[in-house]
Amino acid sequence: MTDFTTRDGSVWMPEYLVSIDGATCIGCGRCYKVCSRDVMHLHGVDDEGEILGKCEEGEDEDFDGELNRMIMVVDQAGNCIGCGACARVCPKNCQTHVAADKVAA
Numbered sequence: 186m187t188d189f190t191t192r193d194g195s196v197w198m199p200e201y202l203v204s205i206d207g208a209t210c211i212g213c214g215r216c217y218k219v220c221s222r223d224v225m226h227l228h229g230v231d232d233e234g235e236i237l238g239k240c241e242e243g244e245d246e247d248f249d250g251e252l253n254r255m256i257m258v259v260d261q262a263g264n265c266i267g268c269g270a271c272a273r274v275c276p277k278n279c280q281t282h283v284a285a286d287k288v289a290a
């Protein structure tokens with residue numbers, strides 16, 4: 186098993202963000218703001234919760250009138266360093282993190 190450590194050699198177990206529950210996420214954007222690694226992005230969903238596409242920053246896309254609400258989607262999971270910052274700011278507890286020694290490479 187790989188040992189993960191901080192700079193001073195203390196044991197540190199990264200907790201990678203692997204998914205966000207689209208049913209409970211309110212699309213507040215807090216996780217996106219604190220993440221330094223470009224792991225997740227806002228996506229539009231329709232009335233049925235189907236993902237319509239990524240919402241580009243600064244653009245007011247309504248997906249041809251289909252947009253119901255926005256949720257955060259983990260679309261670049263491989264960028265995550267497991268810092269845990271996103272978990273600290275989420276008001277809905279809708280994120281799933283997995284310890285680095287439990288996640289498949």
Ligand code: SF4
Pocket residue numbers: 200201202219220221222223224225264265266267268269270271272
């Ligand atoms: S754990 Fe850290 S790097 Fe990973 S998604 Fe959350 S804030 Fe970004």
Ligand code: SF4
Pocket residue numbers: 205209210211212213214215216217256257274275276277278279280
């Ligand atoms: S902080 Fe939580 S509720 Fe807000 S966008 Fe991120 S996952 Fe969704």
